[in-house]
Amino acid sequence: MNNVIETIRHLSVNSDQPICAYLYDLQTLKNHVLKVTEALPANCEMFYAMKANSETSILKAVYPLVSGFEVASLGEIKKARAISPTVPIIFGGPGKTDDEIKGAITHQVQLIHVESIQELQRIAWMAEQLKTTVSILLRVNLIGPFPSATLHMAGIPTQFGIAEDQMDDAIRFALSRSSLKLMGFHFHSVSNQLDANSHLQLIRLYIQKVKQWKKRYNLSISYVNAGGGIGVNYENLAQQFDWNTFTNRLKELLEKENFQDTKLIFECGRFLTASCGYYAVEVLDIKENHGKTFVVVRGGTQHFRLPVSWQHNHPFEIIPIEKWTYPFPRKGVQQTNITIVGQLCTPKDVFAKDVFVHHLRIGDIILFRYTGAYGWAISHHDFLSHPHPKHIYLDT
Known part of the structure; x- marks a missing residue:
């Protein structure tokens, strides 16, 4: 400082x-991001949620230290590709246009997070027109219950994700289309979570839901995206989310649930750059x-x-x-x-x-x-x- x-x-x-x-203190940024990523269990990846700050200097600073970029528009896809032609990109957000979906395919986005069954149908149709296969995660709006946090994107009526009671239809449709490759599920249920133990309970809920769908449909999946949601305590800067406690107990949770063979993705923004x-x-x-x-x-x-x-x-x-x-x-x-x-x-x-x-x-x-x-x-x-x-x- x-x-x-x-x-x-x-x-x-x-x-x-x-x-x-x-x-912006870029050295502080790089030191913090490195500590965050180094503490993750072996089967976990950290993507930077570009929506938090997409200035070029910030992107260049975090790029070598994260697994890729999480984006929410074609404009952000292009910003990511300006940093690297090969950096992994995951693309989410409600209200994707046809141009954005086609742009994601053209720019070789690694995963598209699907927000509705109608969007799922459009992606399948456009992939068929382009004679390609698109790798997707189904974003789920779970019923809950969820721990308290500043913002909730699931468990209440919101525009985010596919309602849990519609997931069977979404999974069956995804499996029925050769133009789609169902790689897993995306959850982003709360935002600005400050309690490590509460966030672990959330991860446990995600894993349990995924196990149910894997068993029901005999799925072989590669990814579970736990979203971002890890917060910043603006009221007391000295008392922040306990990342070391979280990652240590996360490792124990993954071992207990026998979930080490699936990639667990985090897509943090605020927690990395604030x-x-x-x-x-x-x-x-x-x-x-x-x-x-x-x-x-x-x-x-x-x-x-x-x-x-x-x-x-x-x-x-x-x-x-x-x-x-x-x-x-x-x-x-x-x-x-x-x-x-x-x-x-x-x-x-x-x-x-x-x-x-x-x-x-x-x-x-x-x-x-x-x-x-x-x-x-x-x-x-x-x-x-x-x-x-x-x-x-x-x-x-």
């Missing part, structure tokens, strides 16, 4: 514009309205939408900057609660509400941490046509 702070101070000294920048990212914004104004103190920063949720999207106070640090060029006193606050907002003309442009700070002045830098996933990637960049932030990639 020291190199990030040094870079920000250098920017402040040498810029005549308020600071607004994303910074911690490498920082969003640095300069304080433009400090003002009081109706008993509340508002800190207005250069930038806004058009750059970093995650806090307002998830309705949380995003963690930050303050970097004091001594530069002050105005002829009037510099306003600051001490020992008080503040609400940090951006430049947009909406009261929803908020990063953190009623958070305590010891000391903050106009011209200081607020450094939001853990912004390497679902930050810039999900934000409405051109709302109000403010300038984009700088994107700085540090690799030392």
